[in-house]
Amino acid sequence: MSTAVLPPMTTTAPAPHPGLRARVRRLGVDSGYVLVGFPVAIAAFVVVITGLAVGAGLLVIWAGVAVLAGTLLAARGFAALERAQLPAVLGRPVPVPAYRAGEGGVIRRTVTPLRDPQTWLDALHAVLRLPVAVLSFVVAVTFWAGALGGLTYGAWDWALPDASGDPDNTDLLELLGLQSSAGSRIALYTGIGVAFAAALPFAVRGVALLQASLGRVLLTSRAATQAELGRLSQGRDAAVAAEAVALRRLERDIHDGPQQQLVRLNMDLARAQRTMERDPEAARAALGEAAGLARETLEDLRALSRGIAPPVLADRGLAAALAAVAARSPVPVDLAVDLPGERLAPVTENTAYFVVSEALANAAKHSDATTCRVEVTCTGDRLRVVVEDDGVGGAVLAPGHGLAGLADRLQAVDGTLAVDSPRGGPTRMTAELPCAS
Missing domain, CATH: 1.10.287 (Helix Hairpins)
Known part of the structure; x- marks a missing residue:
């Protein structure tokens, strides 16, 4: 007779819920941001206000210029520290503005901070941040004290002096006209602690967002504007480059x-x-x-x-124009088009038509493909164009190659182009652009 030996049973404690960990981490980040931001805000306020006052008073002897420049550079340092903390609080990266670079002689480089609008915004932030930081600090400390003190009240109630018989020493229960005892006091204050603990994440999150929003407006809004201007400038350059390439190719085709x-x-x-x-x-x-x-x-x-603007595109829309392109293609094309009932913007239709036309022409010339598939869908506010063939692959999206012109044309309308074409195929080209109607 044999007996089976069962392995010892082990119990594993359940892992903390991911949502709970995220909330605890968020509370820690917000609390650290608010509590550390208070002394930093005091230091920034003192440095900037003192520096501006002294610099303005010394302007009559020109030494004030150097003091003002140094003050603005100090404000820039405090602003950089604040920007480093904003992504953790806001949950997204923040742009960094481009400061004016110093150039020329010593005097010109010295006054460069005075001519930079962003340094003055940094100084304004140092001044306005203090009252917001004081409010945030008070709210955070109050709720933390209420939560920790109430939840742990039962552990230290015994250490408080007995107020019985002393009419000038009353607790909250007696002020409310209720009978006071150790048990009732512990129950009341523990309940208050629970209420503070429940409201703590929301209160701290609110004041942290209030303080971070001030930094976002004053310290990053100009950077966002600069980034948008840069993107528009790149789009304009891409449009000019794409138009130049198209004109050169048209000139060559007409000449030949x-x-x-x-x-x-x-x-x-x-x-x-x-x-x-x-x-x-x-x-x-x-x-x-x-x-x-x-x-x-x-x-x-x-x-x-x-290849420029077919009449069918202007008369009947993108779907009909793509059907005509697919019918003329030397490679058989499986076309799937899902577009809204209303017409899209002319620039959207022209760009999508050009992308499909060029992609099919490249597939016919270079891929040795036997079939192509074209999918055009408009989801939300984006038009997605996918052209796939079963050719030999090897297409690259690099400067100097034919696909670079397509990328430039798409960039000019705030679109993107992605190419997946391993050696041996297949080739899949995905273009996305605004689906504005």
Whole structure:
């Protein structure tokens, strides 16, 4: 008879809930920000107010300029410390403004902070931050004291002096007209502690956001404006570059195609004119060749015009224009279009049409693909264009390559382009741009 030996049973304590850990961490971050920010705000206020006052008083002997510049540089240091703390409180990164760089001689470099608007915003923040920091500090300390004192009241109630028989020493229960005892006091103050503990995260979070919002407005709003201007400038440069590339390509295509055909057409017509009298048959043959060449030139010009702005796009919209592009493609195309009922903005339709047209042309020329799939969807406020083929791959999105022009064109309308094309294929190109109607 054998007995089976069972492994010893082990119990594992449940792990703390992720949401609870996040709330505790948030409370710690907000509390540290508020409590540490109070002495820093006092130091910044004293340094900036004193420096501005002394600098203004010494301006008559020019020494005030150096004092004011040093004060603004100190304000910049306090502002940098505040910006370093803002992401943890706000939960997102904050932009850093570009300060004016010093240049020229010693005097010009010395007064550079005085000519920088952001340094004055830093000084303004140091002045306005103190009353907000005082309020935040008082609220945070009050709620922390109420929560900790109330929750632990039962552990130290015995150490308080007995107030019985002393009419001038009354506790809260007696002030409320109730009978006071050790048990009732512990119950009351513990309940107050629970209420403070429940409200503590919200109160501390509120004052932390109030203080951080002041820093965000004064210390990062100008940086956000600078970043937006930079993005718009990049978009403008990208639009100019894309337009220049398109014009050069159109010029090259016209020179290599219709222009040469028109030269030959002119020569054929001149030859027919010379031979009209002595050899009518040869003249009719030359005119026939000229007519055929004129038809070919017209078809080439129509093909070139489709790459710029096809009439079907303006008349019937993006879906019809993409269907025409797919029908003309040498590679079979599986087209799926999901667009809203109303027309999109002309710049959106033109850009999406150009992206699909260029992507299919590149697939036909370079990928050796047997099939392509095009998906165009408008979700929310973004238009998503996906072009995928089963070719050999190897497409890269790098300066100097054909896809760089597409990226520039998309950047000009606040769009993006991503290319996934490993060696051996397949190639998947994804473009996103604003889906404004």
